Amino acid sequence: MTRILMLSTALTGLALPALAQTLTVYTSQPQEQMTEVIAAFNEDHPEIEVELFRSGTTEVMAKLQAEFAAGESPADVLLIADAVAMTQLKQDDRLMAHPDAPVEGIDPALLDAEAMFFPTKLITTGIVYNSSMVEAPTSWADLAAPEAAAQTIMPSPLYSGAAAIHVGTMVQQPEFGWEYFETLAENGAVAGQGNGTVLEAVARGEKAYGVLVEYMAMNAKAQGSPVDFVFPSEGVTAVTQPVAILAGTDVPDAAKAFVDWQLGRAAQEQSVAQGYFPLVAGMAAPEGYPEADSLSIIGADNAALLSDGEDVKMEFADLYGG
CATH class of the missing domain: 3.40.190.10 (Periplasmic binding protein-like II)
Structure with missing residues (x-):
């Protein structure tokens, strides 16, 4: 709202x-x-x-x-x-x-x-997880497994700028592409609205895993929430x-x-x-x-992010709902 x-x-x-x-x-x-x-x-x-x-x-x-x-x-x-x-x-x-x-x-x-x-x-997007429910994942690929995807929530690029950058960047990568998001959807992953809805769902145990900006997860952990954050092995997207x-x-x-x-x-x-x-x-x-210079940041073609932005949102909405 x-x-x-x-x-x-x-x-x-x-x-x-x-x-x-x-x-x-x-x-x-x-x-x-x-x-x-x-x-x-x-x-x-x-x-x-x-x-x-x-x-x-x-x-x-x-x-x-x-x-x-x-x-x-x-x-x-x-x-x-x-x-x-x-x-x-x-x-x-x-x-x-x-x-x-x-x-x-x-x-x-x-x-x-x-x-x-x-x-x-610098704001990076990685994986938040409920540490009282599951072990820590290590990679983006881990979320695509059926048992993990069914317990995964992500923010929608229709609401979040960081999510729009994340999805747009990931679909540019040959090792991910739209196939990755299609697999997530087929295996039961869902989209919320903004990053706040993701954190709430994981913190409450409604979902075990979430795609989230790091500071929200780390701040919640510091305040006693049963969550932790992973910088995936393949790298993080960033804004x-x-x-x-x-x-x-x-x-x-x-x-x-x-x-x-x-x-x-x-x-x-x-x-x-x-x-x-x-x-x-x-x-x-x-x-x-970690220190910022130690991060592995997934590169993006910003010109393509701009030209393809609306198409990315429409494709995502087709998979996960608007």
């Missing part, structure tokens, strides 16, 4: 100056984390009041596109788990360049050449949760301040505390995680 949350600098207990600016952020990052993000941002920028719209990436993008079709969007900044969607917005001239953004320490391969959007963290400024913003300085803060040390340290891999070189991964 789409939810609208209005968060302001009241979270910090600081009074706004008379010339305060209001910044509207559309995001797919979990609500409780964004509460922390905005509170920390307002410690450095009490003059900027933040209004937040939060939902899954696919629903955020649908809202944004509907607003564009109607004339304009109130959004100033977009923070979503989908560089492919950002690429589409860039091609449609919907983003504003920010060439002065502080990108020191970030792998240049992750940066947009025209400085239209910027990575904020960078990019942030961008919308071209139609009427508060460009506030928008740039938010982007700059997201790329800075304070935000990266907060991301690690929230269970994300950092993007800035020299920062340690969260406790219990």
Whole structure:
């Protein structure tokens, strides 16, 4: 269910100056984390009041596109788990360049050449499992076995940007392709909506295995949930949760301040505390995680992810329902 949350600098207990600016952020990052993000941002920028719209990436993008079709969007900044969607917005001239953004320490391969959007963290997709029900799997192939597939749930690319990247990336790989997802479906695997539905199903024991972004599983484990996470032997798919400024913003300085803060040390340290891999070189991964440079990341053809995105969603819906 789409939810609208209005968060302001009241979270910090600081009074706004008379010339305060209001910044509207559309995001797919979990609500409780964004509460922390905005509170920390307002410690450095009490003059900027933040209004937040939060939902899954696919629903955020649908809202944004509907607003564009109607004339304009109130959004100033977009923070979503989908560089492919950002690429589409860039091609449609919907983003504003920010060439002065502080990108020191970030792998240049992750940066947009025209400085239209910027990575904020590394999020990988692997396997969550209920550690009180089953032994740990080791590979993506393990999930395709009939006994495992019947106990597997995954997020749908119709709701989750990370899921769209995951499915799109996996079907590009010769060793997986659509055959892998067809086998999963034939053997009883199901799709939920977003990543939250997957975690809930596995944590409650409704399913033994799930396809999930790592930080949700690791955070739940740290909080005592009977789950654990596997980085599969074949590798993980990954997104960078990019942030961008919308071209139609009427508060460009506030928008740039938010982007700059997201790329800075304070935000990266907060991301690690929230269970994300950092993007800035020299920062340690969260406790219990492998170091980011040790991960095997399954490569993707981003141009194909963009051109094939709708076909991937339709094919997935045909297999698992819309």
